[in-house]
Amino acid sequence: MNEFELIQNYFNWPLSDSSIELGAGDDAAIFNLDSGYQLVTSTDTLSEGVHFFKDDSPEDIAYKSLAVNLSDIAAMGATAKYFTLAITLPILDEIWLEQFSESLKETSEKYHVSLIGGDTTRGPLNITITMMGVVEKSKAIKRSGARNGDNIYVSGEIGDAALCLKKINEGQKPHKAELIKLNRPIPRLELGSALKGLASSCIDISDGLKQDLSHIIKASEVGAMIDIKDIPLSQSMIEHIKENDDWSLPLCGGDDYELCFTAPENFNSEIINIAEFCKIKITKIGVISDSKELEIKGYDGQGESYQHF
Amino acid sequence: MNEFELIQNYFNWPLSDSSIELGAGDDAAIFNLDSGYQLVTSTDTLSEGVHFFKDDSPEDIAYKSLAVNLSDIAAMGATAKYFTLAITLPILDEIWLEQFSESLKETSEKYHVSLIGGDTTRGPLNITITMMGVVEKSKAIKRSGARNGDNIYVSGEIGDAALCLKKINEGQKPHKAELIKLNRPIPRLELGSALKGLASSCIDISDGLKQDLSHIIKASEVGAMIDIKDIPLSQSMIEHIKENDDWSLPLCGGDDYELCFTAPENFNSEIINIAEFCKIKITKIGVISDSKELEIKGYDGQGESYQHF
Numbered sequence: 001m002n003e004f005e006l007i008q009n010y011f012n013w014p015l016s017d018s019s020i021e022l023g024a025g026d027d028a029a030i031f032n033l034d035s036g037y038q039l040v041t042s043t044d045t046l047s048e049g050v051h052f053f054k055d056d057s058p059e060d061i062a063y064k065s066l067a068v069n070l071s072d073i074a075a076m077g078a079t080a081k082y083f084t085l086a087i088t089l090p091i092l093d094e095i096w097l098e099q100f101s102e103s104l105k106e107t108s109e110k111y112h113v114s115l116i117g118g119d120t121t122r123g124p125l126n127i128t129i130t131m132m133g134v135v136e137k138s139k140a141i142k143r144s145g146a147r148n149g150d151n152i153y154v155s156g157e158i159g160d161a162a163l164c165l166k167k168i169n170e171g172q173k174p175h176k177a178e179l180i181k182l183n184r185p186i187p188r189l190e191l192g193s194a195l196k197g198l199a200s201s202c203i204d205i206s207d208g209l210k211q212d213l214s215h216i217i218k219a220s221e222v223g224a225m226i227d228i229k230d231i232p233l234s235q236s237m238i239e240h241i242k243e244n245d246d247w248s249l250p251l252c253g254g255d256d257y258e259l260c261f262t263a264p265e266n267f268n269s270e271i272i273n274i275a276e277f278c279k280i281k282i283t284k285i286g287v288i289s290d291s292k293e294l295e296i297k298g299y300d301g302q303g304e305s306y307q308h309f
Numbered sequence: 310m311n312e313f314e315l316i317q318n319y320f321n322w323p324l325s326d327s328s329i330e331l332g333a334g335d336d337a338a339i340f341n342l343d344s345g346y347q348l349v350t351s352t353d354t355l356s357e358g359v360h361f362f363k364d365d366s367p368e369d370i371a372y373k374s375l376a377v378n379l380s381d382i383a384a385m386g387a388t389a390k391y392f393t394l395a396i397t398l399p400i401l402d403e404i405w406l407e408q409f410s411e412s413l414k415e416t417s418e419k420y421h422v423s424l425i426g427g428d429t430t431r432g433p434l435n436i437t438i439t440m441m442g443v444v445e446k447s448k449a450i451k452r453s454g455a456r457n458g459d460n461i462y463v464s465g466e467i468g469d470a471a472l473c474l475k476k477i478n479e480g481q482k483p484h485k486a487e488l489i490k491l492n493r494p495i496p497r498l499e500l501g502s503a504l505k506g507l508a509s510s511c512i513d514i515s516d517g518l519k520q521d522l523s524h525i526i527k528a529s530e531v532g533a534m535i536d537i538k539d540i541p542l543s544q545s546m547i548e549h550i551k552e553n554d555d556w557s558l559p560l561c562g563g564d565d566y567e568l569c570f571t572a573p574e575n576f577n578s579e580i581i582n583i584a585e586f587c588k589i590k591i592t593k594i595g596v597i598s599d600s601k602e603l604e605i606k607g608y609d610g611q612g613e614s615y616q617h618f
Binding site for chain 2: 021026031051071118131133
């Protein structure tokens with residue numbers, strides 16, 4: 001099978017987005033942007049042994065590859081639209097590819113994004129997706145807008161993906177619900193979009209709350225004070241902390257893909273409404289300060305966020 | 310060094326393109342598109358052992374990663390503008406990274422493209438670039454526009470990169486000029502742009518003339534007749550063919566990154582002018598037919614174009 005047959009067989013879906021003039025199958029894809037909008041683009045790679053295990057299901061790998069990229073677009077408050085897929089495959093395993101492509105297609109339909117091109121290469125499994133989205137001009141939520149006195153919020157519950165990974169690494173068998181937290185993170189697109197005009201800054205938590213909140217305060221040239229007792233935790237995580245006195249997972253574990261954002265206090269009631277509307281738990285975990293430091297009340301500083309190298 | 314320090318140290322260059330509102334360093338980049346333009350986007354991966362050798366210089370790898378993506382944008386007649394870089398690295402080799410990033414920066418400046426984001430991951434060396442460009446609405450040159458009677462042209466000389474690769478694989482030491490053909494292909498951006506409104510179809514020759522011209526005829530639902538004696542060849546290639554009676558390299562060898570395009574006969578004199586203006590050799594190698602077959606006069610059919618799997 002050559003590359004073109006491979007793409008034809010596994011990655012050639014009908015496109016329903018009328019802004020796309022030309023999808024996969026030429027040297028490049030072509031699409032239109034409505035006036036008044038900006039393009040928002042982000043790239044994330046998933047690599048075997050780092051982001052997933054050799055034996056993870058192709059369905060989960062496809063889902064997560066798309067979800068982590070959608071999460072970046074969500075963190076900008078943008079609407080995800082198009083993506084390219086560069087996939088490096090060790091062998092041509094048709095069953096694997098069938099399952100991977102089926103899941104990618106299903107996930108892309110769920111989130112209304114169109115595959116507009118890509119590349120296939122032979123080598124150790126490596127999946128790079130570049131996601132493109134659109135946002136009304138000047139409406140994107142950047143990391144740099146947090147101001148002294150703003151509240152700090154997070155969506156969902158933090159640390160469960162890291163707890164699941166820890167269990168796997170220690171040879172335990174996680175529950176299905178725990179595996180879902182690791183393998184099927186939900187990109188918070190609806191929430192990100194709803195926060196436009198309210199949130200002063202936003203980031204998705206991929207490398208751990210501590211590190212990702214640090215990016216906000218660095219980009220915004222402010223500080224932050226949070227309290228560990230305010231961090232929203234699942235029952236499993238509460239038990240883990242009780243047993244081990246270990247806060248490193250919710251603070252430094254990665255792969256949450258929840259949003260961490262800031263907003264002025266006078267938007268608090270609107271944010272509560274958004275939580276209800278989006279059916280997502282949103283928790284205030286602290287406030288922005290002018291100290292330029294991240295202070296975490298109740299935390300002794302143990303544990304480090306995910307380091308790529 | 311964490312990912313952010315790595316990006317800060319090696320991939321954080323000042324951006325001079327005023328259409329970029331936000332470059333690397335947030336969840337996603339943001340840029341504006343002038344009205345009347347469309348976005349053109351393409352992705353290509355370079356993987357160790359497939360697109361380059363383990364010992365190839367980081368400068369060459371960086372150059373080629375960018376050049377092959379620029380070549381796709383050139384083949385659309387578009388102007389390259391922005392790119393994202395997803396790089397998977399086996400180890401943190403600061404000397405390697407320094408040389409890679411210096412060459413990437415230099416090449417991006419040469420071709421006026423801006424690095425607007427990316428991702429770094431640990432694993433076997435793998436470089437995926439997603440290139441974004443712009444083109445005036447409806448002006449992109451697609452593969453699908455070739456019509457019966459159109460002339461078929463190629464730029465430059467064909468097969469030298471494959472000849473160089475063959476020599477390396479056979480343990481010979483190629484000349485410097487031959488290595489340049491393999492490692493430093495020139496993206497034909499100026500030519501592609503000049504062909505807008507003249508060329509009826511265009512593709513860049515990455516997988517071999519035979520296979521890439523086949524994509525044009527398939528997309529255009531036409532046929533093609535070319536004659537091997539018209540294919541532009543370097544002196545080394547002429548000697549190789551004389552000695553070995555082997556036409557497989559210019560026909561089926563990949564990595565040329567020259568443009569293969571079609572245009573009606575009445576544009577022939579304009580195309581000759583463009584060749585002069587762009588200082589690029591352009592050669593007519595055949596005509597489009599209505600047979601739906603690719604006929605290659607003087608070629609017995611030996612050799613297959615590059616198959617990815």
